[in-house]
Amino acid sequence: MPCQLVWFKRDLRCQDHQPLLEAARHGQVLCLYVIEPDYWSGSDVSARHYGFLRESLRDLSADLRAHGLTLHVVQGDVLEVLRHLHRTVGLSAIHAHEETGNAWTFARDRAVRAWCRDQGVTCREYRQFGVFRGLADRDHWLRGWEAQMAVPCHQLPDVITGDTRPELVRQLPSATRLGLPDEDAPGRQHGGRHAADAVLASFLTERSASYRGGISSPLSAPTACSRLSPYLAWGCLSLREVVQATRAQRARLPPDAAFQRRGLDAFVSRLYWHCHFIQKLESEPELEWRNLHRGYDGLREADWQPAHFTALVEGRTGWPLVDACVAMLRHTGWINFRMRAMLVSVAAYPLWLHWRPVGEWLARQFVDYEPGIHWSQLQMQSGTTGINIPRIYNPIKQARDHDPQGRFVRRWLPALRQLPDAWLFEPWRLPESLQQRYGLRVGHELPAPVVDLEQATRLARQRLFERRGDPEVRAAKAAVITRHGSRQRPAARNRASASRPDTRHQMELPL
Numbered sequence: 001m002p003c004q005l006v007w008f009k010r011d012l013r014c015q016d017h018q019p020l021l022e023a024a025r026h027g028q029v030l031c032l033y034v035i036e037p038d039y040w041s042g043s044d045v046s047a048r049h050y051g052f053l054r055e056s057l058r059d060l061s062a063d064l065r066a067h068g069l070t071l072h073v074v075q076g077d078v079l080e081v082l083r084h085l086h087r088t089v090g091l092s093a094i095h096a097h098e099e100t101g102n103a104w105t106f107a108r109d110r111a112v113r114a115w116c117r118d119q120g121v122t123c124r125e126y127r128q129f130g131v132f133r134g135l136a137d138r139d140h141w142l143r144g145w146e147a148q149m150a151v152p153c154h155q156l157p158d159v160i161t162g163d164t165r166p167e168l169v170r171q172l173p174s175a176t177r178l179g180l181p182d183e184d185a186p187g188r189q190h191g192g193r194h195a196a197d198a199v200l201a202s203f204l205t206e207r208s209a210s211y212r213g214g215i216s217s218p219l220s221a222p223t224a225c226s227r228l229s230p231y232l233a234w235g236c237l238s239l240r241e242v243v244q245a246t247r248a249q250r251a252r253l254p255p256d257a258a259f260q261r262r263g264l265d266a267f268v269s270r271l272y273w274h275c276h277f278i279q280k281l282e283s284e285p286e287l288e289w290r291n292l293h294r295g296y297d298g299l300r301e302a303d304w305q306p307a308h309f310t311a312l313v314e315g316r317t318g319w320p321l322v323d324a325c326v327a328m329l330r331h332t333g334w335i336n337f338r339m340r341a342m343l344v345s346v347a348a349y350p351l352w353l354h355w356r357p358v359g360e361w362l363a364r365q366f367v368d369y370e371p372g373i374h375w376s377q378l379q380m381q382s383g384t385t386g387i388n389i390p391r392i393y394n395p396i397k398q399a400r401d402h403d404p405q406g407r408f409v410r411r412w413l414p415a416l417r418q419l420p421d422a423w424l425f426e427p428w429r430l431p432e433s434l435q436q437r438y439g440l441r442v443g444h445e446l447p448a449p450v451v452d453l454e455q456a457t458r459l460a461r462q463r464l465f466e467r468r469g470d471p472e473v474r475a476a477k478a479a480v481i482t483r484h485g486s487r488q489r490p491a492a493r494n495r496a497s498a499s500r501p502d503t504r505h506q507m508e509l510p511l
């Protein structure tokens with residue numbers, strides 16, 4: 001009997017998994033994950049992604065087994081795998097989630113749909129986020145997001161009729177065999193559904209009390225933030241599960257837990273942002289490669305400075321908070337939003353680097369790499385969307401505000417540990433006599449700043465604002481807002497929230 005194929009991609013779970021449920025309703029289920037070497041040769045993937053994936057596949061396989069199903073993990077080109085399965089087993093339908101991935105997965109999914117059409121195999125793709133394919137405009141987008149999040153999570157029957165052939169691959173290829181760049185991150189989060197459940201539970205019950213007020217400093221953020229990003233990016237949890245669990249937890253809080261309630265509200269806003277940003281890439285896949293506002297083309301392209309890029313990537317810019325963030329990122333594969341934004345701002349303004357190579361490097365560093373959020377944020381923080389007011393972060397001020405005692409910098413830059421507070425964030429100013437006393441020479445153990453921060457930032461701001469002031473650039477801004485801008489105005493939000501049930505809250509809205 002031909003099979004109902006469930007093609008797992010970035011949805012590595014059994015829970016709230018519509019493709020699996022629909023396949024089970026229609027016949028004998030065959031579960032497949034394909035490790036595609038061509039995908040893994042891309043410039044935005046790395047060994048840490050692959051490590052997280054392998055752990056997640058292990059959990060998925062065990063969870064499927066509990067439902068009587070086998071996960072077949074195959075290495076190769078997906079079309080060849082499908083051809084082989086269709087020839088040997090017979091495929092009646094392919095069930096998968098819609099994916100808003102990078103240009104490579106976009107082209108791959110198109111090729112799979114075309115193959116299905118040619119072969120007469122039904123291809124059914126299901127929405128998994130509040131992201132809408134073929135969306136004409138953003139006018140009713142928020143309503144659509146709420147509707148998607150309100151659908152009850154899909155529950156699988158205990159037993160499903162699975163295929164009975166032996167598992168196709170037992171040993172997954174190593175990262176080295178796939179030729180993956182960069183080392184795995186020794187301190188990264190563990191992949192898989194079981195780790196995801198534990199992280200979600202600890203956030204909802206305890207850590208969310210520190211969410212507001214705790215997410216900006218790189219010291220408190222690792223515990224105050226939810227840390228759910230890699231589990232959402234790889235689909236170990238569905239966004240809907242998280243939204244529903246958060247709203248349920250909010251409803252259970254006692255009246256005096258106002259602070260935690262506000263923390264959960266702010267968190268749900270981020271879950272909304274998650275889809276808001278992915279929708280941009282879904283509606284305009286080209287933003288992965290080119291400026292969202294074409295009026296910014298040519299702003300930085302011709303000025304690429306390899307030495308600036310190398311200093312950034314090696315964590316030797318000379319600005320301690322920046323270098324400490326790079327060290328943490330290398331070790332853990334995660335850093336909080338404000339520090340991500342600061343890293344990109346430093347790259348885009350004083351170092352005047354184009355966002356694309358910076359984004360590729362960061363994508364490889366972030367275990368939670370999610371193309372729709374990532375490329376939209378890269379452009380936003382680099383000032384090329386044309387619709388966001390450019391935010392230029394000063395890394396010395398950020399250090400004073402968010403690491404006042406220098407604990408974060410000292411933790412990640414051991415060479416600076418002995419420096420007194422007065423010099424910690426600007427060690428290049430250390431007098432000669434103190435350099436000798438501490439055995440730290442500027443330009444050797446202490447990297448000298450790559451550029452003069454003040455001067456380089458002033459010049460960058462001037463170049464950017466000249467471009468922003470160009471009448472043609474200003475005129476073209478409206479079209480970007482129509483296509484990508486958030487529609488809700490604060491006043492409308494207040495009116496709307498007044499009539500909403502208590503489980504809803506006011507959204508903090510990005511553009």
Ligand SMILES: Cc1cc2nc3c(=O)[nH]c(=O)nc-3n(C[C@H](O)[C@H](O)[C@H](O)COP(=O)(O)OP(=O)(O)OC[C@H]3O[C@@H](n4cnc5c(N)ncnc54)[C@H](O)[C@@H]3O)c2cc1C
Pocket residue numbers: 215225226227228229230232233267270271273274275277335336337338340341344366368369370371373374377378381
């Ligand atoms: C340059 C840059 C690149 C980024 N790249 C990614 C990326 O590749 N993948 C990614 O998941 N996030 C990315 N972010 C957004 C944000 O920094 C991370 O989502 C967040 O730090 C993840 O930690 P968390 O899950 O503990 O966050 P929490 O604050 O607990 O947020 C919960 C969830 O909401 C979503 N979210 C939070 N902040 C944002 C935001 N500003 N925009 C969109 N969604 C958000 C994420 O899914 C996150 O997991 C990027 C931000 C910047 C500035």
